[in-house]
Amino acid sequence: MARNNHYWVPAYKDGQFNIDLVELEALLNKLEGQTNYLFLNYPSNPTGTTLNKAELTAIADICRKHGCYVVSDEIYCEQNFTDEGHTSMAEIYPEKTVISNGISKWLGAGGWRIGFMIVPREMSAVVDAMNMYNSEINSGVSSPIQWATIKGFEDTPEMTEYFANSKAILKTISGIFRRNLVDAGIASTTTGDLGSYYVLMDFTN
Numbered sequence: 001m002a003r004n005n006h007y008w009v010p011a012y013k014d015g016q017f018n019i020d021l022v023e024l025e026a027l028l029n030k031l032e033g034q035t036n037y038l039f040l041n042y043p044s045n046p047t048g049t050t051l052n053k054a055e056l057t058a059i060a061d062i063c064r065k066h067g068c069y070v071v072s073d074e075i076y077c078e079q080n081f082t083d084e085g086h087t088s089m090a091e092i093y094p095e096k097t098v099i100s101n102g103i104s105k106w107l108g109a110g111g112w113r114i115g116f117m118i119v120p121r122e123m124s125a126v127v128d129a130m131n132m133y134n135s136e137i138n139s140g141v142s143s144p145i146q147w148a149t150i151k152g153f154e155d156t157p158e159m160t161e162y163f164a165n166s167k168a169i170l171k172t173i174s175g176i177f178r179r180n181l182v183d184a185g186i187a188s189t190t191t192g193d194l195g196s197y198y199v200l201m202d203f204t205n
């Protein structure tokens, strides 16, 4: 991103803060011929919304048409409270999506300072650049943290139970918090408990 232009794609309150597809298409038309990256984050900090499969497909269709890459921050992937659950942009648009993630949110390990990116094979130059940058700027993650992280990725009954329990707790707290805000006359700008653990408050009235 350094020394490159960046642009905001509007995401309106009435559209649940999902990005406006007409505006996205207009922007990519304007930037035609350049290499473009769309940065997404869902479930979202700070709106508490998320994107479903249909919405992701619509975004991917526009990006594919314009050759636009996507960097998708899915750090709250296990905090999706919808029945549909989380779909990764990499499932829909694998050829040009980079996943950005870390263990602090979905694994409840804030402060453990480990993050990772998943990059499509055809974008291996990105991995080389990141390795070069990280080898000069960051030091290695301590080995106990690395071993603990491996446990988090294991498909075991313990992990399944942990994810189900933390999701249930966060969804309950978020629902109570939201209801109390509404009772106090402060409408929350998101209408449902969709994901992450944020409520964006609306003080318009």
Ligand SMILES: Cc1ncc(COP(=O)(O)O)c(C=O)c1O
Binding pocket: 041, 044, 045, 073, 075, 102, 103, 104, 105, 110, 111, 113, 114, 115
């Ligand atoms: C959307 C999003 N991405 C990434 C991060 C970074 O998390 P960490 O620095 O704990 O790995 C945060 C933290 O608040 C976040 O909200």
